[in-house]
Amino acid sequence: MTNSKPVLHTALSPALLHLYDLNQAIVVIIDVLRATSTIATALYNGAKCVIPVDSVAKCIELGRQIDGITAGERDGKIAEGLEYGNSPFEYPREFVGGKTLVLTTTNGTKLLHMALDRGAGQIVTGSFPNLDAVCQYLLSQNQPVVLGCAAWKDRVNIEDLLFAGAVVNRVKEHFHINCDSSQIAETLYLDAQKDLYAFMKSKNASHYHRLMSYGLEKDIRYCLTPDVANVLPLYENGKLIVL
Amino acid sequence: MTNSKPVLHTALSPALLHLYDLNQAIVVIIDVLRATSTIATALYNGAKCVIPVDSVAKCIELGRQIDGITAGERDGKIAEGLEYGNSPFEYPREFVGGKTLVLTTTNGTKLLHMALDRGAGQIVTGSFPNLDAVCQYLLSQNQPVVLGCAAWKDRVNIEDLLFAGAVVNRVKEHFHINCDSSQIAETLYLDAQKDLYAFMKSKNASHYHRLMSYGLEKDIRYCLTPDVANVLPLYENGKLIVL
Numbered sequence: 054m055t056n057s058k059p060v061l062h063t064a065l066s067p068a069l070l071h072l073y074d075l076n077q078a079i080v081v082i083i084d085v086l087r088a089t090s091t092i093a094t095a096l097y098n099g100a101k102c103v104i105p106v107d108s109v110a111k112c113i114e115l116g117r118q119i120d121g122i123t124a125g126e127r128d129g130k131i132a133e134g135l136e137y138g139n140s141p142f143e144y145p146r147e148f149v150g151g152k153t154l155v156l157t158t159t160n161g162t163k164l165l166h167m168a169l170d171r172g173a174g175q176i177v178t179g180s181f182p183n184l185d186a187v188c189q190y191l192l193s194q195n196q197p198v199v200l201g202c203a204a205w206k207d208r209v210n211i212e213d214l215l216f217a218g219a220v221v222n223r224v225k226e227h228f229h230i231n232c233d234s235s236q237i238a239e240t241l242y243l244d245a246q247k248d249l250y251a252f253m254k255s256k257n258a259s260h261y262h263r264l265m266s267y268g269l270e271k272d273i274r275y276c277l278t279p280d281v282a283n284v285l286p287l288y289e290n291g292k293l294i295v296l
Numbered sequence: 297m298t299n300s301k302p303v304l305h306t307a308l309s310p311a312l313l314h315l316y317d318l319n320q321a322i323v324v325i326i327d328v329l330r331a332t333s334t335i336a337t338a339l340y341n342g343a344k345c346v347i348p349v350d351s352v353a354k355c356i357e358l359g360r361q362i363d364g365i366t367a368g369e370r371d372g373k374i375a376e377g378l379e380y381g382n383s384p385f386e387y388p389r390e391f392v393g394g395k396t397l398v399l400t401t402t403n404g405t406k407l408l409h410m411a412l413d414r415g416a417g418q419i420v421t422g423s424f425p426n427l428d429a430v431c432q433y434l435l436s437q438n439q440p441v442v443l444g445c446a447a448w449k450d451r452v453n454i455e456d457l458l459f460a461g462a463v464v465n466r467v468k469e470h471f472h473i474n475c476d477s478s479q480i481a482e483t484l485y486l487d488a489q490k491d492l493y494a495f496m497k498s499k500n501a502s503h504y505h506r507l508m509s510y511g512l513e514k515d516i517r518y519c520l521t522p523d524v525a526n527v528l529p530l531y532e533n534g535k536l537i538v539l
Binding site: 065066068069072205206207208209210211214230231232233234236237240241244256257258259260262 | 308312315448449450452453476477480487499500501502
């Protein structure tokens, strides 16, 4: 079978990432609630860069060295010893503009380092706030793509799957997709797209409940809104910068 | 939160099975195309038992010892050295009645042994041909449940997810379900239920294509038909027997 389109796969959990060849691929790190939404927002609001680190200790140490903002969560709450959390609303332009954010989160930043260790060709981050920027970039590159869902402690979640489905829905004509996970993602997205928030609520999504119990409805609604922080965070030399 | 209902989870791939506590649970092994459909059919047609083994060598050795039918596939084709394959149509009553089937398959029998190694409380097998028997059993037991999808070489597939969704849809009122994978499965099933075959085809399911390329449309259609071999295969002392 001849097919000159690049392949696209979706990895529904970090525990499935090893099934896909990342070497020549663009890996899109997806952690909708809330790491990658917050990364897009901070960069959109003028942060110089976001440095994702995989432990609280590294976050504190690096923050001190470079005089950056230390931020992150464990289990959905601000991690002990850090100054700020993982809410996009903590990073308005007047606060984050020109600054460096050092960020560690339960799932998203861990997946990013996993993709790095597995030799990903390029790493970008995706979320509804920068959906269009992600799709435009993937369409411009003509490279294989792996949509990597951060999930929750390796358990598949609805919101990351919905974002993967939104991407599949927008770029599928330009990729060769022989991947049931991608089809599942798009099917779910098509069911949900009219009102993503109502869908999350009606499906009793576990992360929806976790964040609602912390009073974070506003965060959820924002993180499900397309194209409100439409930049492409690209990982280069240890930093996420705006392409 | 008090909740006296037992929990239900869905593991979308063998590579995610370790995330769930199997000790007190009934694990439903799901390999719709075609291992668990064939197991239900052989037992429905009067086979004495089905012995699932995890290698072709063991299959041949055991088949010789007990004068059983050696059967199985690797990559969808009859494995070298075995007499029969993994099609339910190979096991009509007049052939399989009273006999023992020794079966090895790419994904389903491997998952069963993995669940066994992880200390599963009980193991049963599920497929559309025995959907109702599975649901009735789960409802009768009042135990935690893990729906274990065999997938394809650890990659999530549509058909096993559809079956998990069919089960969730029928039993959900009687379980506590805080599991996005189960919600995703049911959502997909609700989209597909009117015509599972058409859904598989329209979604370009990878296994649909694999089996169609071997001329196995009839197998696919049968394996997506509910309740045509409505027995409950229960694993006991190394054998799947009818409860």
